[in-house]
Amino acid sequence: MIKILPVLFALSLSSAAMANTHWNKVEAEARGQTVYFNAWGGGENINAYIDWAAKQAKQKYGVTVKHVKVTDAADVVKRIKTEVEAGRIADGSVDFLWVNGENFKALKQGKLLYGPWAESLPNWSYVDLKKPVQVDFSEPTDGLEMPWGTAQLTFIANQVTVKNPPRSAQALLAFAKANVGQVSYPKPPDFHGTTFIKQLLLELNPDTKILQQPVNSESMTKATASLWAYLDQLHPALWRKGNSFPKSAADMNRMLADGELKLSLTFNPNEAANLIATQQLPKTAYSFGFSKGTIGNVHFLAIPSNAKSKAGAQVFANFLLSPEAQAKKADLKIWGDPSVLAIDKIPAQYRQSMQMTAPGALAEKVPTLAEPHSSWVAAIEAEWLKRYGAK
Amino acid sequence: MNTLSPCKPVRLVSKGSFWLALGLISMVFLPLMPGLYRIGVDFVQASHWLAIWQDSQTKSALIATLTSTIMSGVLALGLALSISTEQYPLKAWQATVKRLPVLLAMPHAAFAIGFAFLFAPAGWLARAITPLAGWNTPPNWLTVQDPYGISLGIALAIKESFFLLWVIMNLLGERYIAQQITVARSMGYQRQQIWRSIILPQIGPRMIWPFMAVLAYSLSVVDMALILGPGTPPTFAVLTWQWLSDTDPQLQAQGNIASVILLITLLALGILLRVSWWLYQRFALNFTGIRQPNRISVMSRLYRLSVWMSFGLMGLIFIWSLAQSWFFPSLWPDALSIEAWMSADFIPFKTSLWLGLSSSFLALVMVLIWLEWGPRHSNAWLYAPLIFPVIPLAAAQYFTLLHLHLDGTAIGLIWSHLLWVLPYILLSLAGAYRQFDPRLMLTAQALGYSRWKTCLYIKWPLLMRPILAATALGFTVSIAQYLPTLFAGAGRYSTVTTEAIALSSSGNRRTMAIQSVLLMVLPFLAFGLAAMVSNWRAKHRRGLR
Numbered sequence: 003m004i005k006i007l008p009v010l011f012a013l014s015l016s017s018a019a020m021a022n023t024h025w026n027k028v029e030a031e032a033r034g035q036t037v038y039f040n041a042w043g044g045g046e047n048i049n050a051y052i053d054w055a056a057k058q059a060k061q062k063y064g065v066t067v068k069h070v071k072v073t074d075a076a077d078v079v080k081r082i083k084t085e086v087e088a089g090r091i092a093d094g095s096v097d098f099l100w101v102n103g104e105n106f107k108a109l110k111q112g113k114l115l116y117g118p119w120a121e122s123l124p125n126w127s128y129v130d131l132k133k134p135v136q137v138d139f140s141e142p143t144d145g146l147e148m149p150w151g152t153a154q155l156t157f158i159a160n161q162v163t164v165k166n167p168p169r170s171a172q173a174l175l176a177f178a179k180a181n182v183g184q185v186s187y188p189k190p191p192d193f194h195g196t197t198f199i200k201q202l203l204l205e206l207n208p209d210t211k212i213l214q215q216p217v218n219s220e221s222m223t224k225a226t227a228s229l230w231a232y233l234d235q236l237h238p239a240l241w242r243k244g245n246s247f248p249k250s251a252a253d254m255n256r257m258l259a260d261g262e263l264k265l266s267l268t269f270n271p272n273e274a275a276n277l278i279a280t281q282q283l284p285k286t287a288y289s290f291g292f293s294k295g296t297i298g299n300v301h302f303l304a305i306p307s308n309a310k311s312k313a314g315a316q317v318f319a320n321f322l323l324s325p326e327a328q329a330k331k332a333d334l335k336i337w338g339d340p341s342v343l344a345i346d347k348i349p350a351q352y353r354q355s356m357q358m359t360a361p362g363a364l365a366e367k368v369p370t371l372a373e374p375h376s377s378w379v380a381a382i383e384a385e386w387l388k389r390y391g392a393k
Numbered sequence: 394m395n396t397l398s399p400c401k402p403v404r405l406v407s408k409g410s411f412w413l414a415l416g417l418i419s420m421v422f423l424p425l426m427p428g429l430y431r432i433g434v435d436f437v438q439a440s441h442w443l444a445i446w447q448d449s450q451t452k453s454a455l456i457a458t459l460t461s462t463i464m465s466g467v468l469a470l471g472l473a474l475s476i477s478t479e480q481y482p483l484k485a486w487q488a489t490v491k492r493l494p495v496l497l498a499m500p501h502a503a504f505a506i507g508f509a510f511l512f513a514p515a516g517w518l519a520r521a522i523t524p525l526a527g528w529n530t531p532p533n534w535l536t537v538q539d540p541y542g543i544s545l546g547i548a549l550a551i552k553e554s555f556f557l558l559w560v561i562m563n564l565l566g567e568r569y570i571a572q573q574i575t576v577a578r579s580m581g582y583q584r585q586q587i588w589r590s591i592i593l594p595q596i597g598p599r600m601i602w603p604f605m606a607v608l609a610y611s612l613s614v615v616d617m618a619l620i621l622g623p624g625t626p627p628t629f630a631v632l633t634w635q636w637l638s639d640t641d642p643q644l645q646a647q648g649n650i651a652s653v654i655l656l657i658t659l660l661a662l663g664i665l666l667r668v669s670w671w672l673y674q675r676f677a678l679n680f681t682g683i684r685q686p687n688r689i690s691v692m693s694r695l696y697r698l699s700v701w702m703s704f705g706l707m708g709l710i711f712i713w714s715l716a717q718s719w720f721f722p723s724l725w726p727d728a729l730s731i732e733a734w735m736s737a738d739f740i741p742f743k744t745s746l747w748l749g750l751s752s753s754f755l756a757l758v759m760v761l762i763w764l765e766w767g768p769r770h771s772n773a774w775l776y777a778p779l780i781f782p783v784i785p786l787a788a789a790q791y792f793t794l795l796h797l798h799l800d801g802t803a804i805g806l807i808w809s810h811l812l813w814v815l816p817y818i819l820l821s822l823a824g825a826y827r828q829f830d831p832r833l834m835l836t837a838q839a840l841g842y843s844r845w846k847t848c849l850y851i852k853w854p855l856l857m858r859p860i861l862a863a864t865a866l867g868f869t870v871s872i873a874q875y876l877p878t879l880f881a882g883a884g885r886y887s888t889v890t891t892e893a894i895a896l897s898s899s900g901n902r903r904t905m906a907i908q909s910v911l912l913m914v915l916p917f918l919a920f921g922l923a924a925m926v927s928n929w930r931a932k933h934r935r936g937l938r
Contacts, residue, residue, distance in 0.1 A: 038884075043892075044895060044896060046896075046904055050736075068885065070883075070884040071887060071891075071892070071895045072884060072895070076638065076639070076640055077884075078884075079640050080638060080639075081883065081884070084792075088792075088795045088796055089796075090798070093798070095800060095801045095883035095885065108640050183533055189624055189625060242535065245540060245625060246538050246540065246624050246625055247625060249619075249624065257515070259721075260531055260720055260721035261515075261529070261530040261720070261721050262514055262530065262531040262721070280901075282718075282903075284718075387449070388449055391449060391450050392449045392450045392453045392454075392626045
């Protein structure tokens, strides 16, 4: 045993050195490359953050990052697929994209992702492995995507109109019936709308284990029966009697601000604070969650298999994973997106902004529930559209 | 029966110029073929048809689409005709026409955003009524996003009435129509009867294509329908777009077929239009000599109301871009600030500018060559992009660009815009161009000028007003392109339109308003400039006024 220790030591050293030279090569290759970063462009604060990160990447690593603002990641998935089908396997238009859930699954299944690369990034060592950073909607990431931030379904209300918010699915139903026409949710397949439905599903379905498995027609019928019964009761009490739905969660925030709705929802526990600061919500707005917990997940960054600037994308990714970039992202004044790094692993100077709080942000501890397997998304959305999509 | 062309022009066309004209136009249209072929492949598969038939959204979506389309077409025509009947060629007509460029230039997306600002349950109108009604929360109005697409239909009708009025204005450009009205008036006929029996039969046939363009636009509009149309289900065009952008190939095929269904619907509407026109000529024309009195026209009043409302919308958007916090039921923002403007992104503005300028200029050159040297009687198919839903065309273009490795390049992007810019320029210019007195050309050529020089020194300068107006329209069309910019630009070029729509999902009314203001400014500049140059050139030339 004692004899092989030095050998092991030497081995580990050389592998570290190899990793180092590997990364040096990546950095050298990245210099001068242009990375087309396809990311949702609907949030000013997010756009401003990406802009900042792009400037840093240019300055520090000579990588030019261009933010391609997309409305729906599914469009990007489709573009990558079309390109590869058309034979463009090395010269694609997307170098880097913001993705998770069923879009990741579609890319992984279609073998349209480059990698594994994420877990060999130098800054991977800071990542909090206790968070679900290696599973995306029950689908292993296999190092094909890098965790960027965490999210948790959070409800928003106004202190002036709602003193005691509903903290469970049943309480929400009672609340809707008491406030007819003032509760709603975004229409699935909107991301937030689908998440809201999945939240109800998790709470109304006694056997949550089958939700972690791929869906089949039997488990679908069994697990969702109580959900449809619930929605049948809820919809008549909704805004416009459930015949029409808000377009997005952002739309709901606006309707909450105008008093048209009494509740809104978001996937970012800090969003309400941010909206108050930018005067898009009144100062009396606050966040809350369900007492049994709400759905939480991680959002990721991936590199398509036909990306042109793979090295540049990795260098930019590594920067986004650095304590500096993650702390800036967590800053409520900048974006307020919770970090994926472990607070005890990062240098002390970055800890403060990661633990910041502000009026309006989620102040209570809400347990995190795991996402159902990604195959449930399409099944639930299709069934929802069939039942409620045409009124 | 074309009563307006005085005589058949003499044709002295060289073969080379003819092929040049044809070649240029083919460069815009032919590369679409491979992509369209793919749609055709899906079209013949019965299983996809069955899937569309069985989708619970299809029926309601089609109803909403038909309601909004027919409503917008009929209302827009009514508004435009009633105001022309009442005012042409009086002084008031000049004022109406003067306002037109501004109204026409306002992009559809911006108009829809303003319309929602005004009419939504928490909109400005509800806020104005609140003190009287004593509401605490926004009223339960079913104004925007109603399930039948009525608010979408009304908004489209108002917006398209400006386009139709602009078409009418161009058709009335000839002096002898005013003379006909004067003569008929002096014989004791009232305006409405004169229009019914004399003017409409003359301009009617030439309004069919513009009117079809209006119907096609309403039928396949996506951006306005997203803002004002119903959601459960959306209009058929939005549904098509959703299917086409789905990752599931089955749904994509469904989307391909759905776009063909849109086309078939349009053909049916076109037939309906022809039949109505035939019935009109058969039964509504009345030459008994009985002088009929004018009826009170509600429509022309509504038109005036729409005009003021549209200006109001623009003002509202502008105020929103400056508003700090402005929640229901406040009638005015708590504070105004240019802070948001200071941090606004102007790169999309510049992209739109060069893209619009280059595509409209290129298209103009092609159109002039085509009108002068191209075949005279086969223009109809060039208008296909105006009556074909945008979605499959943009997808077909993308297919070609992808194979040529030209997607995401400036050249690819400009080429993709030409497909829509060119027909609009042709549409607005062809009438005036064909009406050009051929004797002037003949005289000039008889004096020894070549065809080319005659065009350069005589014809085109004399047609400067319609040429500039057409170019400005082309520029506006380029600015408004959403799907082609996204497809051909591979998302790399953001214009004011793509930026505004990307940001419209943010729900931040202030940013949305800023983008809408920027979106409005570019076309205003184009039309303003075209009008200024025309007026300046016409200052000492009576014939150009």
